Amino acid sequence: MRLEASTAPAAVVSDSAPTRFRDPQIEMAHGAGGKASRKLVEGLFAPLLFGAAPGPLGDAAHVDLNGTTVAITTDSFVVKPLSFPGGSIGELAVNGTVNDLAVSGAKAEALVVSYVLEAGLPTPILEAEVRAMAKAARDAGVRIPAGDTKVVEHGKADQMYITTTGIGRLLRGVNVDPRSVRVGDRILLSGPIGDHGITILLARGELDLEADLRSDTRSVLPLVETLIHAAGPGIRWMRDPTRGGAATSLNELARDCGLGMVLFEDQIPVRDTVRGACELLGLDPLHIANEGQFLAVVSPEYADVAINALCLAPGGSEAQVIGEVREQPAGAVLVTTLYGGSRIVDMLVGDPLPRIC
């Protein structure tokens, strides 16, 4: 969940600030990363915790410590099943936080980890996940110097939950702020979307569907660094489109900058297996979660050099310009097709539920 104010709050924490969140109880949708999540964060957490005018909510907060600015973020992982083709909860817990820092323009330096374990969890399962974390941390060049463990009664948690909190050093030569986005800027996507969400959906085994598909979980830091190196001054905004998918991230951007995000449907990279599963289940790939891709908005003069650099870098060969920023539809995302049709794509509402009838 995006809980971080992208700028250091000017006002201090206030326990008497007015809140706007009126939903009577917490539903699964409040954690699904879409509209309901945003309502909860903006209506309850932000006014009380982030100060009066926290500015646009980003993937990590930038905090001033005695004149040095560091990026800080936190994320909890509650994935089921714990392991799936292409990855597992331990790997996600490291990469997710590394990625949140990367797209806020920072390199993760250290993570602290917190485990909530369910009594009865077999040790080999725990060990495998801790090993997965160690490997992912080594690959991403990040230390894990501290942690905490709590155990809850059997039946009170789904095997294990992991929370990681990361601090990062700001990367030079990049400054991301949704308010700097201008008409004519290009929207870049680092690679095919939907792999992670559809892999998880299939790995739950509730659907009689099988596909040769793996989660895209990875650290996006190397690609982000490539992009900054090639096009740093042109980068306006970055985001890793996790829960809620690319549509939700771009809707948040559209709202924050008051401009329209126009996507070209035929340019959006989606694997055939993901498209097929989405067609069958009545889902939109733009709403499906990713764990190893990022979106960036760059000024038009840097678009070509940015794409060229990404395409040459390992793991970036499928990067694409998928759209551009226009005045209209202000505050919304529009997908256009080659044959001239178009549709508004909103944030995800609730969990993506497969349609049958």
Added chain:
Amino acid sequence: MRFVDEFREPELISKTAEEIRRLAGTQRHYRMMEVCGGHTHAIYRFGLKDILPENIELIHGPGCPVCVLPMGRIDDGLAIAQQPDVIFAAFGDMMRVPGTQGSPLEHKARGMDVRIVYSPSDALKLARLNPEKHVMFFAIGFETTAPSTALTMMRAKAEGIRNFSVFCNHVTIIPAIRAILDSPDMRLDAFIGPGHVSTVIGCRPYEWIAQNESKPIVVSGFEPLDMLQSIVMLLRQLRAGEAKVENQYKRVVPWEGNRAALKAMAEVFQLRPYFEWRGLGFISQSALRINDKYAEFDAEQRFEVPGIRVTDPKAAQCGEVLKGVLKPHQCKLFGRECTPEHPVGALMVSSEGSCAAYHNYEHRKAAMVSLGSIA
């Protein structure tokens, strides 16, 4: 992707759209109803309105099973699931549909055992896996989904499974079309016939529409090219002054339907004398109940059903929208009290509901200063 991309081919779509413009001319206004919610969804998802001439008006029909389900039936189903050791199983489509005390998902958040299944046989699987519980499958859908419910009950009977039942809300499409045509405020020129339903019932049941009501009907597929081609076929009939049943979706729909599926339905179901449709009221012989041979699997017979009747909120104009008399955005509640996050009427819940489709894909587009600036 095979069988999909061919029907989204930009050049063919442009050519077909051009043919539609030629046939439609400018002199006459055409009102065509797409009966099926899947078509409504496709029209918005593919932005077909952007490429159709203004004098072709598409009216969204009653073919969204979630949308026509009265709220009282949801309350009844949830009331059964409130009894101890009952698992409520339903398609994802049902999960956000509001009852008076909230949707199945909200009940789940409060602790009810609610499961999303992808087919009735998955619900039966749940029953096998949970012998100490009772699994009630909340069945919805037209003739598209009814055969799989029927086959599942036949399987349950053959296996002697005792902890499984079906709360049957299956409805049939023909009486709904008849009710629309009987409605005095309804003026339609032609029908885009439902594709999925017709895979089961075939094309013959529509013949009265052509013969008695003199309205052309073309059974259509769901891809952009399918729908545009169907509109071409309808325009050709209308211009020639003809009214017949045609099948555009031949790659899937056999003229005679699916005999095995119809046989399974006949084995398990019988017609209800009448059934309430949301927005349309009571329609005689428009829904299915489980027959006495399968009574042991009928949740309505096994459990005490409160038989709740809920009148729709007065301000909501679901009926008028459902019959195509009003456009979604002309309803007083649209986009204000009634949104996809907080639906008042069921048309706002399912992505096949015309209000949700319009809200999700269209209405901010319509509000834009100039459509020319985004094309």
